[in-house]
Amino acid sequence: MRVNWKPFVLTLVVLLTLFPFVYLVLLSLASQWRFPALLPGYFGLDNWRTIWASEVGLVSSFLLSTLISLSVATVSTLSGFLISRSVAYHPRKRLLTLFTYFPYLLAPVVLAACLSYFFLKLGLFGNVTGVIVAQFMITFPYSLIFFSSFWSERTKSFEELVFTLGGTRRQAFVKVLLPLARGMLLICFFQTFLISWFEYGLTSIIGVGKVQTLTIKVFLFIKEANFYYGALSCCLLIFPPVVLLYLNKKYVFNKLV
Amino acid sequence: MFLEVKNVVKSFQQEQVVKDLSFGLEAHKTLSILGKSGCGKTTMLKILGGLVKPDSGHILLNGNLIDEQSPSDRHIVYLYQEDLLFPHLTIFENIAFGLRLKKMPREEVNAKVENMVHSLELEGQETKMPHQLSGGQRQRVSFGRAIITNPSLLLLDEPFGSLDTGTRQRMQELFKKLAAEFRITSLFVTHDLKEAILMGDEIAYMRSGQLTVYPDKEGFIRDPATGVQDEIAFWGELLPGSSNPL
Structure with missing residues (x-):
């Protein structure tokens, strides 16, 4: 048998x-x-109770990470969507697309080292705004590349059709382009949120230890050989992506299939 | 003349795609334009619709110069070969789209769309999504969406190019019916000889960016450049017993 x-x-x-x-x-x-x-x-549940203890700072790190990742994902998704249109229809599209790959040529730590002088001069070193700007510099090109496939000849024809039916540029965006891109916008938001959420190298250099995101915290606990808090913070670290994955599956993937 | 096109020229880089285009069209008439792929038909239609800016020349619609008007102010609707129905809207909302852009009252929109659905013989399909319709039905919705806005001029760019022969024939009949019912003025671009003769009140032939408008259909048929004579000769050889219509 x-x-x-x-x-x-x-x-x-x-x-x-x-x-x-x-x-x-x-x-x-x-x-x-x-x-x-x-x-x-x-x-x-002793370890979980300590989350609320201010000296561990896991809750504040969790909230800070959420704030940073939501800001980065929202700004990079929306700006990427709008600016990718200009890139896609630009006569020098290929050259501009080549530039968008530039941040990925360097490791995030090397990129952060290159940028640190400018961030220092602009007063963006060691604060939340600086970390958001630094992470945006990684997620924005990703968003540009992600949306480049959306702006096809067919999409252009949709836009032109709205114009000849009497619509304005704003109406074309609100009534046609945004609904058409809804699935892609949600996926891009999800992806950029994840990039920002798990970002370590750039955040640790630009944040100089003052901006303690949850990912930074996990590494700190691991360095201290505190496995229990490390595991705890890892649980917190994977919680938002799991929620986003569920929402994406429920509202995006099922409709795309 | 309702539509007057005067000396329109358009080049892309070194290549002149539309050469000194001049013609006129009376109101409520259809001008069929026959031409091979790449002869400049689509560019000409896009210039009329305001989607491509010409290098020189003028366009007058109902006596008004529309050169500087944006596509949304021209009241000229351009219909593509593809139906381009909005996939996120129902059939009802697709047809109502142009009226919603104009912020027309809801009751008026409902009445107009219901009337159009009846004219398009699409009763019972209003709540469906575009992907649930056949190619012919989708093209009918596309027509309805354009005609309901009461455009001054309708530009049709090979609208039946992707349909099978039977559906194509039914759509040609439907378009003739709609054109008469809604008193449409239109330019109908096609590369199908028979369709060009059937659909137009007037007929023109475009070749390498130059348009020749024929005074009547007989003139078009007699011109060896249009390919009608070759077609007749082909069928004559295939059926030697039949008499030459000309």
Whole structure:
């Protein structure tokens, strides 16, 4: 009799995929877990209660990260959508598109080092605005590249059709282009939010330790070998992306398929 | 003349796409324009619609110079080969689109759209989305969306190019009916010889950016450049017993 391995392999893959997430949650609930103990000395909600303690600063980091990522995602998605139109219909489209890849030629840390002088001169070093501007410089080109496929000849024809039917440029945008691009706008917002949310190198240099986003906090805990708080902050770190993924699946992907 | 085009020229880089274009068209008439791909038909229509700026020349509509008017102020609707229905709107809202842009009262919009749906023989399809309709039905909605705004001039750029023969024939009949019902003035561009003869009250031939308007259909048929003679010869050879109509 031939054994069907498919269900076993599938179960193994699912378990291996889920294990890091489950382990993170378990680790965030544990403390005093030292070798060779098989189980942790304490298992409960103590670590989670400490989130509210001001000295750990996880809540403030979470809120700060949310503020930064929402600002970066909103600004880069909207500006990317509008400016990508000008790039797409520009006679020197290819050259301009080539420029948009420039920030990705350098590692974020190297880019931050190059930019730090200008940020210092502009008073943007070590503050939230500086971090938002620095992250925008990464997400904006991404947004430009992302929307370049939207501005096709067909989209141009839609726009022209609105004009000949008596519509203004604003009406073409509001009544046709924005609804047509709705799915892409949501996906771009999601992607740029994620880029900003998990950004470390640029944030650590431009923020100079004063702007402690959740990602920076995770690295600090790991450097301190505080696995329990590290796991806790990782749980907080993946929470907003999971919510966004759910919203995207519910409102965007299902409608695109 | 309702539409007067005088000495319009348009070049893209070194290539002159429209050469000294001059013609006129009476109100409520259809001018068929036959021409091969790349002969400048689409550029000519886009110039009339205000979507492409000519290098020189003038366009008068109902005696008014419209050279400097924006496309939205010209009351000239340009219809593409593709139906370009807005995928996020229902059939009703697609037809009502131009009226909504003009902020027409809701009751008036509803009455006009219902009347148009009846003229287009699309009853019962109003709440459907564009992807739920056939190619012919979509093209009918596209016509309705343009005609309902009561344009001064309708520009049709090979509107039936993507339809099968049967649907194409039905659409030609429908367009003739609508043109008479709504007293439409239009330019009908096609590369189909038979369609050009069928659809136009007047007929013209475009070749390398130059337009020749024929005084009557017979003149068009007799001109060897239009290809009608070749077509007749082809069918004559295929059916030797039939008599030459000319």
